[in-house]
Amino acid sequence: MRFSDYCSLTLVIGLFILAALLPLIPDSDYLMSLALPIAMYTVLATSWALFSGPTHYISLATGAFYGVGAYVVGTGIEFIPYPVLLLIAGFSGIVLAGLVGIATLRLSGVYFVIFTLGLAELIRQLVTWIQNNFTGSRGLYVLTDITENYIYWQLIALTALVFLVGWLIKRSRLGFALRIIGNDELVAGHCGINSAGCKVILFMVSGCFAAVVGAVMAPRFTYIEPSMAFSPELSFQVVIMALLGGVHRLWGPLVGVIPFTLLWEVIASSFPTQTVLLLGVSFLLIVYFIPDGVVGRLEDLVKSMRLARPGSNRG
Amino acid sequence: MEVLTNGFLLGATYALLAMGLTLQYGVARIMNLANGEMLVAGAFAAFWAFTANQISPFYAVLFVVPLAFIFNWLVYRYLLTPLVRRAKSQGQLEVDTILATFGMSFALVGIMLMLFGGEFFTYSYLAEPFEIFGSPYGLNRVVACLASVFICGLLFWAIYTTRIGMAMRALTSNPDAASLVAIDVPRMSALAFSLGGAVSAVGGIMLSTFLTLDASIGVVFTMKALIIVIMGGVGDIRGAIIAAMVLGIAETLVASLIDPGLTLAAAYLLFILVLLFKPEGLFGRKAI
Amino acid sequence: MRFSGLRAVDCLSFNVRENEVVGLIGPNGSGKTTTMNLISGVFKPTHGDIVLGDRLISDWSTREVARAGVARTFQLVRILPTLSVVENVMAGAVFGSKRLWGRELNRYAIRLLEKVGLGEMINVPTASLTYINEKRLELARALASDPRLLLLDEWLAGLNPTELQIGIDLIKTLRDEGRTIILVEHVMDAIRSLCDTCVVMNTGSKIAEGSPQQALSHPEVIKAYLGEDHA
Known part of the structure; x- marks a missing residue:
């Protein structure tokens, strides 16, 4: 590592420590009510971009993994220790992503999108059916002594983990393989790369994180119901935020998550009945006007400024 | 036998949905994830016409078709054409249209929630028994099925005999070659997309006569239509019709044997089978 | 290595010995690139076998073929x-x-x-x-x-005369290193100076095989390239 790498590493660690200290500020309830969703969406959007960025496969299934994670905790909280439940949730996410991946990722992206589009709804139907026929009750109570602050710290730790995993992948053979696949899948095959396998592994990583986030958030709900845990809006918001920030950099989604969560806070409180419409409209605005995300825009800007300056050294 | 007949009655309407999507995806090459919302909008229109103005849903077709056509034409012209122009490759266009139509689906759900609220809506039209082979079926289902068969037949005829239909088939098999034989590709795509949207809206009217719907259920029908189209082979209308029947029967089977709440699971099961064993569609040949 | 009885490419069979440079030539549309795609696993033969060393690779994917030691270039350059x-x-x-x-x-x-x-x-x-x-x-x-078999699909096409000489020399050094190469080419000078054996294809099948000299003077070959009158 070079000196500048150490600098940015120190900076990142410093930021994480600052973020982790946030709950210790007295009377920070309002601040926490913003920081918690920001942390949650950062993990979700970053792990989403980890898969969808390099492969260009759009996953609309974040809500499904999240719901599965929440349900694992909801079902097991009375019999199994909480940390074990987190592991089980992550494992369920991996298995689900693996199954979906094996069925669809050999084929073109369209099949994958379609499959993930209805996945949350499918699992919701299955869970509802199981509850109606075998357990008798529609919802689940998650009663724990896990506080809001504790949830927040877990999310911060997950954020650190997702960044670490993303960084490691980028430096690994897998990351290199993905860049080649993103360029030309046929060439990738001729280089001996197993494209479908790479995609499945990455989707499993992404699904694992989403499921664990769901599990971490479950105690906050206290009462879990299928229509709540498997909401399609969650998948949608994650896609919006990641695209808003930009998916080609590890920290890109973060740039989208912060403003969007804040904006959303305002919208949801001022126009509570029209959230879905506004969500759709803001999404369209992003797709049409900033397709490469804010980070992509900024990088273009920087590039053109450098080109404009004569004698500048590039390359 | 009852399951088969019920499945057939449902399948006919599904065939209509699949035709709408085939026109949009097969011909215009737009993977429209807002297709189901168009359907719900059509159903809403029929509901409104019936409850507020006592207009029969079948007359509602008369004003829903032009409205849906114009609406979809505007969507294609002003929202999708820029994407078609911007796209550097077919893959890029696919990603962009998926994202854009996904956004539209949420916007449409939002508009419908605003106009009609989030409740389930249903109305009772021709809800009287009708006997086929000695068993009673809802007359509304039978009528919806017949109407769907009629419209499918009309489309089938149009696509296989008229000049425009032939142009559309040419577009399905190869858009580049189509433009070489003087087919106005952008206009034909716009026409196919708008027509597809109108057909989906009509499908919604048919479904609304016997199903209970709500503003956010569109995605389920988008899924079903997509699964049918893929099962039948993209652009293959005969395949789509048979796939629609298969799905109708499979759903009715699951609903009557296991649970009516699991119809999407039935669709997914078929989808997985197709993906694993015949991703090119029931009658498709392997594309190289 | 043996390739035989292909169908989209019909009735084609030839051997490539180790350290040999084989030229695959023929008029446009005679199935040369298809043959390359068959060997490298892009297409699967409907009939016939493709054997690499002592292994049957007909049904292998591009990845498996690549891992077994076959590398290729493309007719239309594909860089990343x-x-x-x-x-x-x-x-x-x-x-x-x-x-x-x-x-x-x-x-x-x-x-x-x-x-x-x-x-x-x-x-x-x-x-x-x-x-x-x-x-x-x-x-x-x-x-x-470090491939066991290198497939060059019209690697010399589209180069100007100076570049062409550079290109031919480059492939010559590869040959002198003892690489096994199948070469699809239209440039006859290159074929003459580079290839040990030459396989001539027309409409999907082999019409001649032998040293470049023999193969290019075969009457069938002249007919295929220049038409009936010149034969």
Whole structure:
């Protein structure tokens, strides 16, 4: 590592420590009510971009993994220790992503999108059916002594983990393989790369994180119901935020998550009945006007400024 | 036998949905994830016409078709054409249209929630028994099925005999070659997309006569239509019709044997089978 | 190595011995590129066998064929535009039969770039390479896996006379190293000076085989290229 790498590493660690200290500020309830969703969406959007960025496969299934994670905790909280439940949730996410991946990722992206589009709804139907026929009750109570602050710290730790995993992948053979696949899948095959396998592994990583986030958030709900845990809006918001920030950099989604969560806070409180419409409209605005995300825009800007300056050294 | 007949009655309407999507995806090459919302909008229109103005849903077709056509034409012209122009490759266009139509689906759900609220809506039209082979079926289902068969037949005829239909088939098999034989590709795509949207809206009217719907259920029908189209082979209308029947029967089977709440699971099961064993569609040949 | 009885390419059978350069020639549309695609696993033969060494590879995917030691270039150059020049070469040496990584990989890639004559171009943006340099880069990527069999699909096509000589010399050095190569080519000078054996195809089947001299003077070959009157 070079000196500048150490600098940015120190900076990142410093930021994480600052973020982790946030709950210790007295009377920070309002601040926490913003920081918690920001942390949650950062993990979700970053792990989403980890898969969808390099492969260009759009996953609309974040809500499904999240719901599965929440349900694992909801079902097991009375019999199994909480940390074990987190592991089980992550494992369920991996298995689900693996199954979906094996069925669809050999084929073109369209099949994958379609499959993930209805996945949350499918699992919701299955869970509802199981509850109606075998357990008798529609919802689940998650009663724990896990506080809001504790949830927040877990999310911060997950954020650190997702960044670490993303960084490691980028430096690994897998990351290199993905860049080649993103360029030309046929060439990738001729280089001996197993494209479908790479995609499945990455989707499993992404699904694992989403499921664990769901599990971490479950105690906050206290009462879990299928229509709540498997909401399609969650998948949608994650896609919006990641695209808003930009998916080609590890920290890109973060740039989208912060403003969007804040904006959303305002919208949801001022126009509570029209959230879905506004969500759709803001999404369209992003797709049409900033397709490469804010980070992509900024990088273009920087590039053109450098080109404009004569004698500048590039390359 | 009852399951088969019920499945057939449902399948006919599904065939209509699949035709709408085939026109949009097969011909215009737009993977429209807002297709189901168009359907719900059509159903809403029929509901409104019936409850507020006592207009029969079948007359509602008369004003829903032009409205849906114009609406979809505007969507294609002003929202999708820029994407078609911007796209550097077919893959890029696919990603962009998926994202854009996904956004539209949420916007449409939002508009419908605003106009009609989030409740389930249903109305009772021709809800009287009708006997086929000695068993009673809802007359509304039978009528919806017949109407769907009629419209499918009309489309089938149009696509296989008229000049425009032939142009559309040419577009399905190869858009580049189509433009070489003087087919106005952008206009034909716009026409196919708008027509597809109108057909989906009509499908919604048919479904609304016997199903209970709500503003956010569109995605389920988008899924079903997509699964049918893929099962039948993209652009293959005969395949789509048979796939629609298969799905109708499979759903009715699951609903009557296991649970009516699991119809999407039935669709997914078929989808997985197709993906694993015949991703090119029931009658498709392997594309190289 | 033996390739026989292909169908889209119909009735084609030939052997490539180790350390041999085989030229695959024929008029446009005679199935040369299809043959390359069959060998490298892009298409699967409906009939017939493709054997590499003592292994039947007919049903293998491109990845499996690549891992078994077959590398190729493409008729229309396919470089990886968002990767650097060095990374383009690395792509060939990480996942195939060679599995290098780290500093060693970097050194190896640079050595190969020097070998194909791109030593000066290491820091040039990939997108700004000239046509011949793109071709060299693609060749370097194919060589990076140290292939048992190298498939060159019209690698010399579209080069100007000076570049052509450079290209021919480059392939000659590969031949002198003892590489096994199948060469699809239209440039007859190149065929004459490079190939040990020549297989001539027309409308999907083999019409002649032998040394370049023999094969090119075969009456069937002249008929295929020039028409009935000249035979």
